[in-house]
Amino acid sequence: MKILVCIKQVPDMESKFKVNAAGNWYEETDLAWRMNEYDEYAVEQAVQLKQQVGEADLTVLCIGSDRVKETMKKALAMGCDRGVHILDTESHLKDPYAIAFLIAGYAKDKGFDLIFTGMQSQDRGSAQVGVLIAEMLGIPSLTTLVEFSYADGAINAKRELEGGIKAKVSCATPALVTCQLGLNTPRYPTLPNIMKAKKKELISTPVADLNPEVSLLEVLQVAPPEKKGGGLILEGDPADLADQLIKILKEKTTALA
Amino acid sequence: MKTLLVAEYRDGKLLGTSSELINFATQMGAESAMFLVGSESVLPNYAGKLYLADIGQAGEFNPSLHKQLLLDVIAKEQPQLVVLPHSSYGWDLAPRIAFALKAAQISEVVEIKDGNMVVPSCNSKLRRQVKATTNITVVTLQGGAFTPVDDPSGTPEVIKVEVTAGGDIQFSGYEAAEAGGVDLSKAEIIVSAGRGIGKPENLAIIENLAKALKGEYGASRPVVDAEWADQSRQVGTTGQTVTPKLYVACGISGAIQHLAGMKKSEFVLAINTDKDAPIGEIADVLAVADLKQLIPILTEKLNAL
Numbered sequence: 001m002k003i004l005v006c007i008k009q010v011p012d013m014e015s016k017f018k019v020n021a022a023g024n025w026y027e028e029t030d031l032a033w034r035m036n037e038y039d040e041y042a043v044e045q046a047v048q049l050k051q052q053v054g055e056a057d058l059t060v061l062c063i064g065s066d067r068v069k070e071t072m073k074k075a076l077a078m079g080c081d082r083g084v085h086i087l088d089t090e091s092h093l094k095d096p097y098a099i100a101f102l103i104a105g106y107a108k109d110k111g112f113d114l115i116f117t118g119m120q121s122q123d124r125g126s127a128q129v130g131v132l133i134a135e136m137l138g139i140p141s142l143t144t145l146v147e148f149s150y151a152d153g154a155i156n157a158k159r160e161l162e163g164g165i166k167a168k169v170s171c172a173t174p175a176l177v178t179c180q181l182g183l184n185t186p187r188y189p190t191l192p193n194i195m196k197a198k199k200k201e202l203i204s205t206p207v208a209d210l211n212p213e214v215s216l217l218e219v220l221q222v223a224p225p226e227k228k229g230g231g232l233i234l235e236g237d238p239a240d241l242a243d244q245l246i247k248i249l250k251e252k253t254t255a256l257a
Numbered sequence: 258m259k260t261l262l263v264a265e266y267r268d269g270k271l272l273g274t275s276s277e278l279i280n281f282a283t284q285m286g287a288e289s290a291m292f293l294v295g296s297e298s299v300l301p302n303y304a305g306k307l308y309l310a311d312i313g314q315a316g317e318f319n320p321s322l323h324k325q326l327l328l329d330v331i332a333k334e335q336p337q338l339v340v341l342p343h344s345s346y347g348w349d350l351a352p353r354i355a356f357a358l359k360a361a362q363i364s365e366v367v368e369i370k371d372g373n374m375v376v377p378s379c380n381s382k383l384r385r386q387v388k389a390t391t392n393i394t395v396v397t398l399q400g401g402a403f404t405p406v407d408d409p410s411g412t413p414e415v416i417k418v419e420v421t422a423g424g425d426i427q428f429s430g431y432e433a434a435e436a437g438g439v440d441l442s443k444a445e446i447i448v449s450a451g452r453g454i455g456k457p458e459n460l461a462i463i464e465n466l467a468k469a470l471k472g473e474y475g476a477s478r479p480v481v482d483a484e485w486a487d488q489s490r491q492v493g494t495t496g497q498t499v500t501p502k503l504y505v506a507c508g509i510s511g512a513i514q515h516l517a518g519m520k521k522s523e524f525v526l527a528i529n530t531d532k533d534a535p536i537g538e539i540a541d542v543l544a545v546a547d548l549k550q551l552i553p554i555l556t557e558k559l560n561a562l
Contacts, residue, residue, distance in 0.1 A: 013380045014510070016533065026383060096352070096362065120348075123379050126364040127343075131352035140321070140425040143349045159318075161267070161345045162494055164434030167318050171426045182482040216361035220373055221386040224533075231525075231541040233532060241544050242555040245526065246562070248542055253524045255446055255470055255503040256562065 001056040005046040005080065005116040006103055006133070007039040009064055009071040010123045017224075024219045025092045026123075035071045038118025040186040041179040045148055046116045047079035048184065052150065057081055059112075063102060065089045069202060076197035077189030083202035086210060095215035096124075100132035105210055108137060114155075115176040119144050130178035140171040143178040258287040261336040263327065265346045266295035266312060268431055274342035274398075275301040280405035281340055281398055284369055291413065292330050294323055304411025308334075314420040318346075322424040324353040330418065331358070336393065343397035351395050361389035365513075367402045380512055381535040400494070400517055438489020439473055440497075446472025447501045449492055449519070450480050453508020453529065453548060457485040462552050463507055469559040475499070477509050493518035507548045511536030528552065 011017075011031040018027040035043075043060065050056040060080040062068045065087070072083045086102055088094075094102075107115065115137075117130035127143075134141030146166060147158035153173050158166040160180050189197070234244055249255050262278035264271065275291070282289040290306040294315045300307065308330045315322055327350070331339060339354060341347035343365040355362035368375040373386050374396060441447060448467040450460055460480075467474040476486035478493055492499055494514040504522035509515060511527075511534055519525070520539050527540035528548045537543045544551060 011379070013382075014531070017379050017382045019383070026379065096364075097355075125377070126362070127348040128352040128355070128362055128364060131349065132356055135353055135356040142426065144345055158432065159345060159349075160495055161431075163498075164488070164491075164495060166432040167345075168429045168432060169318065169426055170429065181478065216359075216389060216391050217363065218388045218390055219385055220388055222378070222383055223386075225377075225381065225384050225535075225538070230537050230539075231543055233537070233543050233545060235532075235545045238546055238551045238554050241546055241551055242558050245542070245544060245555060246558055249503070249526070252541070253503045255472075255524075256559075 001053050001114070002110065002112045003046050003050060003056055003058045003114050003116070004061060004107055004110070004112045005039075005042050005058065005075070006061045006129070007043060007071065007075055008036040008118070008121050009033050009062065009068040010036045010121055013122050019222050019224075024222055026222070033067060033071065035074055036118050036121050038120060038122070038179055038181060041181060041183040042116040042118050043075045043078050043080065044184045044186040045179055046114075047187070049114065049150055050079065059084055061086070061103060061106065063088050063091045063099060063207070066204075072202060073197055074189060076200045076202070077194045078187055079193070082200060085202060085204040086207055087204045088207035093215070093219075095217040096126045096128035096132060098213050098215045100129045100136060101213040102207065102210055103129070104133045104136035107133070113173045114150070117176065117178050119178040119180050130176055134176035137176075139174045139176060141176040141178065142169055142171060144180045145177050146180050146183050148177060148183060258285060258338065259334065259336045260285065260287045260289045260338040260340050261331060261334050262289055262291045263339065263341040263347070263350070264291055264293040264295070264301055265342060265344065266293060266299070267317065267346070271295060271299045271301055272342075272344075274344065274400070275303065276405055276409050277342065277398055277400070277403040278340050279303060279409045281403045284403065285338070287338065290334050290336070292327055294326065297415065300413055300415070302409045302411055303413045304409070305413060306416060307413035308416050308418050310418040310420050316424065316428055318426070318428040319424040320350055320353055320426060323350060324357065325423065326418055326420065327354060328357055339393070339395045341395070341397045343399050347397045351397050355395040358393050358395070359391065360393045360395050361391045362395040362397075363387055363389065364397050365399045366396050367399045377513065380510060382533070399513065401520075435488055438487055441473055441475055441490070441492060441499050442497055444473040444499065445501050446470045446503045447475045447492070447499055448472055448505040448507065449475035449477060449509060450486065450507055451477040451509030452479040453510070454480065454485075455549070457483070459549060460485055462549065466505065466507075466552050466556045469556045470503070470505070472501070472503070477512070477515050506536050506540065507552065509536055510534045511538065
């Protein structure tokens, strides 16, 4: 069985974001980078599937500058067999269509039985790339999964809908699935596996060699949201703050009545 | 400009998002028609053409078939914009349509600015204004961003869409939300824990404050996913929608999915170390502090009242 998992490296979302000089994305310096949280679930599910079927080859793919190789190494340490890095220092300027086109272009003649992606990225959140890859490859896709099982060429899964409801769905492989938070419990790489991962194949290919497509979206402006006045901001010593908050709760709410 | 609005229907019910789609078209100053895989017995309030495919034939969840039916209607109507809710139905279907049309897709639109679409990035800390370079564009709307002041009225002119069987995904029913646990929707005071509590042991700090305020405790999604709190405590799009008199958000940055579940609270107090956290946008009061220091003192003082 051949499995592909597609991951993205994103900044820690707790970071302070500054708009870059070109005004088309955030400034990339002074940020801590990590694996897109949704993709951690995708990698974990792919590794579990590989362990279940025994005979499987699991490739992890990532697009970005050389910096993203750190995140790919984590995926290799979690249990992926090989890494495919599409070296693109301008990937932040590509839209979901252009990103999906690169991945589908790589995957089209490789015969993957299953492709895993996160349901969205934490920084862009378009929720498009996974479905677009599947459409480009002409295979079915199941999105927003919170349960996944595989047997005899068929996927049985549950999609998460609004209000805690789930939809039971199934399809035949080859297929693509997009993973929602909570699908499984992503493992922490162990030290021996981190050491082993250093010896695994990780090949970088310049994006120009892959026949990239142009984006269909143009970014006009990036800015922090306008403050809508908002509420009262209180700062200071915790004991003073506590007194102020109690006063406010007494005056503005019935909570202490 | 002409738009085609894609309404949603689930398990015998028309979902409320159609009024947001209609309001979006109005804000764009555009003509509209609507597409729905649903039932003739439950029609949306809408004064326009409604292309209706019968859900009995087309299936509740059958994206490749729904895509084909929608593409047929798009071919007839020739819209410049195809508009869906950014929901589990919409974000699944939209890219399928966009690829078939080779159209740009703009996900989770929160605002129209100078005729262009504005979308959130990085947990709503940034906003991007984007423009499609294609003749037809697919957009999905963030839930609640286009809620109209007044509900739309009118009866649609129904045009039936013929359904032929097909599809590569099998749908075999719904699983209800887990029963039991706590019904937060009826709580008058809720104190919720977010990722900022840092570790599971700190949930007790939140529970103690909830007790001191005689309320219930809730949690954001990351806390539930980490299994620090039970799923029945989750507030947000995929958890419970709450409307308490007082909502205390502790260490919750304010992801859209969380805000959607609690923004109708009467009074919101946020406690967060980050002054710029998006929760500040809707909080009546934001106390900039480490919850591990502030909340135990606050709880003690409340208990002494």
